[in-house]
Amino acid sequence: MKKRMLSLLILFLTFTSNTFAAEPSADGQTLVNLRILETTDLHADLINYDYYQTKMDNRIGLVKTATLIRLARKESKNSLLFDDGDHLKGNPLGEYLARIRGMHKGKIHPVYRAFNYLKYDAIAIGNHEFNYGLGFLKTALKGARMPVLNTNVFSVKTNQPYFKPYTILNRKVIDQSGRSHELKIGVIALMPTHIMKWDKANLEGKVFAKPMVETAKEFVPILKAEGADIIIALAHTGISNEPYHADTENAVYYLTQIPEIDVVLAGHSHSVFPGPVYQALPNTNMETGEINGKPVVMAAAFGSRLGIIDLELSNRTGKWRIVAQKSYTKPIVDEKGRSLVKTDIGLYKLVKEEHEETVDFIKKLGL
Ligand SMILES: [Zn+2]
Numbered sequence: 001m002k003k004r005m006l007s008l009l010i011l012f013l014t015f016t017s018n019t020f021a022a023e024p025s026a027d028g029q030t031l032v033n034l035r036i037l038e039t040t041d042l043h044a045d046l047i048n049y050d051y052y053q054t055k056m057d058n059r060i061g062l063v064k065t066a067t068l069i070r071l072a073r074k075e076s077k078n079s080l081l082f083d084d085g086d087h088l089k090g091n092p093l094g095e096y097l098a099r100i101r102g103m104h105k106g107k108i109h110p111v112y113r114a115f116n117y118l119k120y121d122a123i124a125i126g127n128h129e130f131n132y133g134l135g136f137l138k139t140a141l142k143g144a145r146m147p148v149l150n151t152n153v154f155s156v157k158t159n160q161p162y163f164k165p166y167t168i169l170n171r172k173v174i175d176q177s178g179r180s181h182e183l184k185i186g187v188i189a190l191m192p193t194h195i196m197k198w199d200k201a202n203l204e205g206k207v208f209a210k211p212m213v214e215t216a217k218e219f220v221p222i223l224k225a226e227g228a229d230i231i232i233a234l235a236h237t238g239i240s241n242e243p244y245h246a247d248t249e250n251a252v253y254y255l256t257q258i259p260e261i262d263v264v265l266a267g268h269s270h271s272v273f274p275g276p277v278y279q280a281l282p283n284t285n286m287e288t289g290e291i292n293g294k295p296v297v298m299a300a301a302f303g304s305r306l307g308i309i310d311l312e313l314s315n316r317t318g319k320w321r322i323v324a325q326k327s328y329t330k331p332i333v334d335e336k337g338r339s340l341v342k343t344d345i346g347l348y349k350l351v352k353e354e355h356e357e358t359v360d361f362i363k364k365l366g367l
Contacts, residue, residue: 029314029315029316030175030177030179030181030314030315030316031175031176031312031313031314031323032078032173032174032175032176032181032183032312032313032314032315032320033076033077033078033176033310033311033312033313034076034078034079034080034173034183034310034311034312034313035072035073035075035076035078035079035080035308035309035310035311036079036080036082036232036263036265036297036308036309036310036311037069037072037073037079037080037081037082037306037307037308038081038082038083038084038265038267038297038298038299038306038307038308038309039062039065039069039081039082039083039084039299039303039306039307040083040084040085040086040236040265040266040267040268040298040299040300040301040307041084041085041086041087041090041126041267041268041270041300041301041302042062042083042086042087042090042111042301042302042303043086043087043089043090043091043094043128043301043302044087044088044089044090044091044093044094044097044111045060045061045062045090045091045093045302045303046061046062046063046093046110046111046114046303046347046351046355047061047062047063047093047348047351047352047355048060048061048063048064048343049061049355049359051091051092051093051358051359051362052092054359054362054363058332058333058337058338058339059302059304059332059333059337060302060303060304060332061302061303061332061343062114062118062303062347063303063343063344063347063348063351064303064332064339064341064343064344065303065304065305065306065332066114066118066344066347067332067341067342067343067344068306068330068332068341069081069118069306070344071341072306072308072330076310077173077174078171078173078174078183080121080169080171080185080232081118081119081120081121082120082121082122082123082124082187082232082234082265083115083120083123083124083234084123084124084126084234084235084236084265084266084267084268084299085123085124085125085126085127085128085129085189085191085234085236085267085268086126086127086128086129086236086267086268086301087111087115087123087126087129088109088111088128088129088131088132088137088140089128089129089131089132090128090302092358092361092362093110093354093355093358094111096354096357096358096361097109097110097354097358098132098136099132100361101354101357103136103139103140107143108143109140109143110350110351110353110354110355111140112140112141112143112144112145113143113350113351114347114350114351115144115145115146116143116144116145116146117346117347117350118347119146120146121146121147121169121171121187122146122147122148122149122167122169122187122189122234123144123146123147123148123149123234124148124149124150124189124190124191124234124236124267125137125148125149125150125153125163125189125191125236126191126236126267126268127191127192127194127195127198127199127236127268130195130198130199130202130203131199131202132202133202134202134203134206134207147164147167147169147187148163148164149163149164149165149166149167149187149188149189149234150162150163150164150165150189150190150191151165151166151188151189151190151215151216151219152190152191152193152209152210152211152212152215152216153191153195153207153208153209153210154207154208154209154210155206155207156205156206156207156208157206162207165188165219166186166187166188166189166219166222166223167186167187168184168185168186168187168223168226168227168228169184169185169186169187170182170183170184171183171184171185181315183229183230183313183320184226184227184228184229185228185229185230185231185232186220186223186224186226186228186229186230186231186232187231187232187233187234188216188219188220188223188231188232188233188234189233189234189235189236190212190215190216190233190234190235190236190237190251190255191209191212191236191237191268192209192212192236192237192247192248192249192251192268193209193210193211193212193246193247194247194249195209196208196209211246211247212235212237212248212251212255213244213251213254213255213258214246216233216255216258216261217258220258220260220261221260223260224260229313229319229320230262230263230311230313230320230322231260231261231262231263232261232262232263232264232265233255233261233263233264233265234265235251235252235255235264235265235266235267236267236268237249237250237251237252237255237266237267237268238250238252238266238267238268238269238271238298239252239253239266239269239271239273239278239281239291239296239298240252240253241253241281241282249268250268250269252264252266252291252296252298253281253291253292256291256292256293256294256296257292261294262294262295262322263294263295263296263309263311263325264291264294264295264296265296265297265298265307265309266296266297266298267298267299269298270300270301271298271300272298272299272300272305272329273289273296273297273298273327273329274286274287274288274289274296274297274327274328274329275298275329288325288326288327289309289326289327289328290325290327295309295311295325295326295327296327297309297327297328297329298329299329300329303332304331304332304333305329305330305331305332306329306330306332307327307329308327308328308329308330309325309326309327310324310325310326310327311324311325312324312325
């Protein structure tokens with residue numbers, strides 16, 4: 001009898017533990033909140049510092065955005081962090097690293113050191129990443145500990161994507177009842193085809209760029225076939241409803257019309273979405289931050305804002321779908337330029353060597 005009780009107990013435990021994760025809540029729904037965070041167009045602004053005026057500037061710097069990232073993560077059970085590209089070039093620190101000091105062997109570029117520290121889930125390559133040539137970029141990228149993506153730049157030699165074209169992140173998420181599920185998040189990354197003009201000397205004969213929307217349409221079925229529950233586009237491109245053409249610099253509006261793409265992280269134009277600049281855009285909801293029904297965010301530039309998209313996902317039938325969405329940005333200063341967040345001291349310490357070298361170099365030049 002005792003033995004029988006024990007085996008029944010084991011059977012019960014096995015049964016409950018196997019079914020626990022997939023069991024829906026009382027109303028038949030499993031609901032998961034997923035927060036997606038974006039930085040974009042950092043242009044090597046790691047520190048809250050203006051190298052041109054050699055003084056602190058609290059309106060910029062990833063050391064400030066990092067505090068917003070930490071707070072945003074704290075508020076959510078499940079979050080993902082992405083950078084949308086143009087992170088290596090644009091200020092004297094970036095110039096100093098690429099043109100003066102170079103990459104020391106075994107040393108990680110401070111931008112990627114910062115990204116590793118903040119545990120980015122994936123990052124996109126922006127058009128400015130090509131400004132120092134493919135050789136420098138490849139060396140620098142060796143230090144990045146997360147998927148570095150671009151879908152629409154191809155190798156001339158192989159006719160294959162030059163970078164990793166997409167990734168599928170397998171993430172354990174906790175639902176509203178505290179149960180754990182696995183979610184597959186597909187990520188692609190796009191940039192304007194203009195790189196072939198802007199960086200002709202660095203790129204010609206080595207790579208070519210395919211149109212953003214067509215390339216996205218070509219790749220999303222692959223991600224779906226590999227089991228992606230949702231697809232996020234790291235779109236290093238601006239927002240405009242000008243009629244679409246293959247060489248547009250602003251493809252976000254048309255990327256949102258691709259049914260399989262669920263979320264678009266925009267960039268490149270250093271603007272803020274949702275924000276007043278886009279008030280007249282058709283099929284756009286400024287309250288929820290949606291374009292053509294899809295959540296979109298653009299977090300300005302230089303670390304001045306953090307982009308946030310809050311999703312609620314439901315699983316009633318074994319398939320995940322987004323049932324609520326809202327996008328917005330958070331600034332690091334108020335309208336008067338007063339700092340709203342503390343500096344992430346850990347991050348500051350991690351990149352201060354190159355920062356101080358850059359400042360010393362500028363001062364020596366007497367600039
Ligand atoms: Zn750009």
